[in-house]
Amino acid sequence: MSGFDVGGRLKQLRMQRDLSQRELAKRAGVTNSTISLIEQNSVSPSVSSLKKILDALPVTISEFFAGEEVSREQVFYRASELTEIGDGVLSWRLIGARRPNRRMSILHERYPPGADTGEDMLEHDGEEGGVIISGTIELTVNGEVQLLTAGDAYYFDSRLPHRFRNVSDSECIIVSANNPPSFSDGGDAQHHA
Amino acid sequence: MSGFDVGGRLKQLRMQRDLSQRELAKRAGVTNSTISLIEQNSVSPSVSSLKKILDALPVTISEFFAGEEVSREQVFYRASELTEIGDGVLSWRLIGARRPNRRMSILHERYPPGADTGEDMLEHDGEEGGVIISGTIELTVNGEVQLLTAGDAYYFDSRLPHRFRNVSDSECIIVSANNPPSFSDGGDAQHHA
DNA sequence: CGTCCCTGTTGAAGATCCTTGACATCATCA
C-alpha cells in the first residue's frame, strides 16, 4: 500500500553504516523492537519516530524517500548533444534533460555582455550553486550584490530573491546546479535559475 | 520535537489547492479529524497516513519535507576561500562546505595526469553529474568506458559503480554536482564522488 | 561442552494515532 519499501530502505541505510538495530535504536532514542518491526514492514512508523531514527543516521526524510529504481538512463553527453535552452540572449545547456526524475539540473551557462535574468528578482523552491569558469558576473542575492570572477562561486537558497547580470563587456561562462530541478523537459519549466 | 512544522506545511499545501479538510480527507481515504489533528500538530501521523494524504494532493513525501528554514548562510565564495579537499594528487574545491543541510555538493575538481579514483569502483547513494571544462577524463560507469573532453558532460545514478581517471598527459578540470552531498564538513565524509 | 555476548525476532502491555459522532461557528438564503 505504501508503494515504497520503507523497511528495506531503512535496513539498507543501517547496514551501510554498519550499525546494529540496538545501536541505531540507542542513538535514535527508540527501542530495538521499533527498528525491527519497521524493517520488516510490520508497522508503518509515525513521522516522529522515523525522524528520530533518520536523524541518527543521519539522513533527512526527504533523502530517505527520494529516488528508488536505478534506471538505465543515458550517462555520457557529448557537447553537441546537450539540450540547448537559450532564448537568443542567454544560453544554457542542460545536462541530463531527458531523465524523468533527476534530482538536479546541471547547466553550462553562457552570459553575453548585457545578459540579465531580469529586474524582478527570481524566487523559487530549492537550492542552487555554481562556479564561474570565465568572465565576470554580477550576482544579487537577498539584496546583497557581488561581482564574481573566474574561480569564484556561490550557493544559496533559491527562495531568496536573486538576479544574474553580466555587466562586463566580455562573455561569462558558469557551470551551475539546481535542486530540485527547475528545468523540465516539457511542461511546467520555471524560469531560470 | 519534530523540527519541522508538519501541520503547517500540510495546511499550506491544502490551502493552495483550495480544498477543505473534509474534501482532502475524502480523496485521501482518511477522516477529516485526522487532517485537523495533523494540521494542529496534535499528532505525528504515521507514514502510511501521511502518504495517503500527500498522494491526494498530490505531493511526494520527499517534496513535502524538502526545504524549510531559509538560512542566513554564506552566499558568495571567493576562489581563495573555497574549502580545499585535495589529497595531494587529486584536488577538489567544495562550494558551500559549511552549510549544515545543503542538498548538493558542488565541486571544482582538478585531475592531474594519472589521477584516478581507484580501481575498486565507487558506489553510493544519490546522483551526480558534471561538465568537463578543460582537458580529458576517462569515465567508467556501470562497465561502460568513455573519454570525455572539454564541453562534454555526464549524469548518472551514483549507485552504479563508477571511476574517474585522467589517462592524458595534461590536467583535467571538471565542475560537478552531487546529490545528496557526499562530502560533509567533518566526520564521515565518504570518498569521492 | 558451556559460558558469554552479540545479533534479530516476538507476545503482551502501554502509548499514540485514527475514527466515530458529536458540537460550535460562519455564510447563504428564503
Added chain:
DNA sequence: TGATGATGTCAAGGATCTTCAACAGGGACG
C-alpha cells in the same frame, strides 16, 4: 428570523504503533 449546508474542533473508543521483557540463534573463547 430560522433553516440549511459548509467549515474546523473535540471527546471517547477502537486500531495501530512503541516499549518491555523474554526468547532463539550464531560466533568467540576456554
